[in-house]
Amino acid sequence: KAGVTQTPRYLIKTRGQQVTLSCSPISGHRSVSWYQQTPGQGLQFLFEYFSETQRNKGNFPGRFSGRQFSNSRSEMNVSTLELGDSALYLCASSFDRPNTGELFFGEGSRLTVL
Amino acid sequence: GNSVTQMEGPVTLSEEAFLTINCTYTATGYPSLFWYVQYPGEGLQLLLKATKADDKGSNKGFEATYRKETTSFHLEKGSVQVSDSAVYFCALWEAGTALIFGKGTTLSVSS
Numbered sequence: 001k002a003g004v005t006q007t008p009r010y011l012i013k014t015r016g017q018q019v020t021l022s023c024s025p026i027s028g029h030r031s032v033s034w035y036q037q038t039p040g041q042g043l044q045f046l047f048e049y050f051s052e053t054q055r056n057k058g059n060f061p062g063r064f065s066g067r068q069f070s071n072s073r074s075e076m077n078v079s080t081l082e083l084g085d086s087a088l089y090l091c092a093s094s095f096d097r098p099n100t101g102e103l104f105f106g107e108g109s110r111l112t113v114l
Numbered sequence: 115g116n117s118v119t120q121m122e123g124p125v126t127l128s129e130e131a132f133l134t135i136n137c138t139y140t141a142t143g144y145p146s147l148f149w150y151v152q153y154p155g156e157g158l159q160l161l162l163k164a165t166k167a168d169d170k171g172s173n174k175g176f177e178a179t180y181r182k183e184t185t186s187f188h189l190e191k192g193s194v195q196v197s198d199s200a201v202y203f204c205a206l207w208e209a210g211t212a213l214i215f216g217k218g219t220t221l222s223v224s225s
Contacts, residue, residue: 033213042215042218045214048212058212090157092157092213099209100207101146101207101209101213103158103160104159105157106157107156107157
């Protein structure tokens with residue numbers, strides 16, 4: 001069974017640009033969560049989507065947004081990039097029936113903002 | 115709100131040494147507790163979990179016991195290997211909320 005796939009794996013942007021990251025969950029998983037990982041702040045929860053609806057949201061500014069499609073694939077978008085947005089963005093999926101809190105992570109998309 | 119506190123790293127050990135990584139939590143209800151591991155260049159993967167008080171999670175020689183009285187979930191391994199070098203994250207989850215992680219503890223094992 002294929003794991004969680006994230007694209008692109010690496011990308012470099014400049015301040016003020018916007019970026020879109022993609023995540024394909026494990027087949028059959030309907031919940032997709034996004035986390036930002038930085039050396040200083042560790043893993044911080046961005047948002048969770050389930051059946052195309054945002055179910056939970058972390059404490060990030062409105063520049064960070066996401067969506068989920070009917071096939072459970074998800075995208076997150078960051079607009080007006082800032083230097084501090086440089087991070088590893090991790091996507092995770094879960095089965096959700098039942099919801100046990102156990103997440104399956106992708107390898108991440110490493111964003112560098114110059 | 116819910117939170118997880120882990121011991122600061124890095125932890126540096128020789129092969130076959132005993133490992134303990136401390137983790138304590140604050141939660142409003144009765145969370146499930148997890149240890150995730152992140153090997154260099156990879157995403158996180160679940161190492162072990164416990165869903166209620168006094169449960170012991172175990173996997174690959176690692177163990178952790180859910181202690182409600184001390185709100186702790188310390189990770190232990192009797193004899194570490196070089197291949198155990200990674201970053202270890204303690205996490206908690208309650209229904210209706212997101213998985214909350216500690217800051218992570220880097221383990222470096224030398225031969």
